[in-house]
Amino acid sequence: MAIITFANTKGGAGKTTAVLLLSTELARRGYRVTILDADPQHWISRWYEISGGIANISVIDFVTTTSLPIHLKEEKDKTDYFIVDLPGARDALLATAIGLSDHVLIPIQGCAMDARGGAQVLELLQCLRQRAGIHIAHSVILTRVNSLVTTRALQTVKALLSERQVPVLETPIVERSAFRDIFDCGGTLQTMDPQCVSNLDKAQENARAFAEEMMRILPIRLTASERRFGYDTVRDAA
Ligand SMILES: Nc1ncnc2c1ncn2[C@@H]1O[C@H](COP(=O)(O)OP(=O)(O)OP(=O)(O)O)[C@@H](O)[C@H]1O
Numbered sequence: 001m002a003i004i005t006f007a008n009t010k011g012g013a014g015k016t017t018a019v020l021l022l023s024t025e026l027a028r029r030g031y032r033v034t035i036l037d038a039d040p041q042h043w044i045s046r047w048y049e050i051s052g053g054i055a056n057i058s059v060i061d062f063v064t065t066t067s068l069p070i071h072l073k074e075e076k077d078k079t080d081y082f083i084v085d086l087p088g089a090r091d092a093l094l095a096t097a098i099g100l101s102d103h104v105l106i107p108i109q110g111c112a113m114d115a116r117g118g119a120q121v122l123e124l125l126q127c128l129r130q131r132a133g134i135h136i137a138h139s140v141i142l143t144r145v146n147s148l149v150t151t152r153a154l155q156t157v158k159a160l161l162s163e164r165q166v167p168v169l170e171t172p173i174v175e176r177s178a179f180r181d182i183f184d185c186g187g188t189l190q191t192m193d194p195q196c197v198s199n200l201d202k203a204q205e206n207a208r209a210f211a212e213e214m215m216r217i218l219p220i221r222l223t224a225s226e227r228r229f230g231y232d233t234v235r236d237a238a
């Protein structure tokens with residue numbers, strides 16, 4: 001079991017979109033995914049509802065600082081990947097979710113405002129490492145990237161991240177209409193109509209590459225979070 005949290009204190013960075021893409025791709029590959037929806041706009045829960053459910057995905061809505069550890073404990077035996085969708089805020093839930101995660105993904109669009117929201121998450125991760133000795137793996141994922149041109153703002157953000165030695169995923173999430181429309185249509189990129197959605201094949205390929213990279217970074221094995229929940233003893237005993 002692995003816990004992946006999407007965090008950026010700036011609203012609109014692309015967290016929820018990335019949650020949906022990663023979750024549907026992992027589910028398509030047969031992994032059991034539990035999405036913990038803590039976004040006050042409940043986009044994931046609404047999408048799940050209009051989809052009439054999605055195989056291998058379950059969604060828990062109204063997740064709070066108190067309920068998050070309880071959901072993780074209760075669902076751990078039924079889940080391969082937990083994916084946490086946080087609100088764009090710097091609060092106790094952010095600290096709790098980060099502390100429980102195996103990997104924190106920080107979506108950043110190529111703009112200074114987003115980079116600042118991402119920097120607040122990176123500061124929190126550094127604080128955990130320095131003060132409590134807890135190292136949480138993390139990466140930035142560049143979002144809403146233009147498929148045709150590299151903007152100056154994006155170049156600046158990339159240079160800043162590289163200067164600070166922040167890991168950045170190889171796969172950026174490109175700006176695609178499919179990634180917006182899916183919240184209205186429901187379902188997955190595979191069930192959308194290619195006649196109605198432009199560049200659907202490229203959107204599918206992008207989501208595939210993103211999920212494959214995450215599966216390489218975080219293959220399902222005995223993780224720190226499983227150990228926290230006592231899996232060691234359970235498996236050893238078995
Ligand atoms: N790759 C993309 N291509 C097209 N539209 C995108 C993409 N990523 C995000 N968007 C759009 O940008 C807006 C914000 O994205 P999203 O809701 O994923 O951000 P968020 O970080 O979850 O925001 P919040 O902090 O408010 O929860 C949405 O309208 C979404 O459809």
Ligand SMILES: [Mg+2]
Pocket residue numbers: 015016017039043085086087
């Ligand atoms: Mg959101």
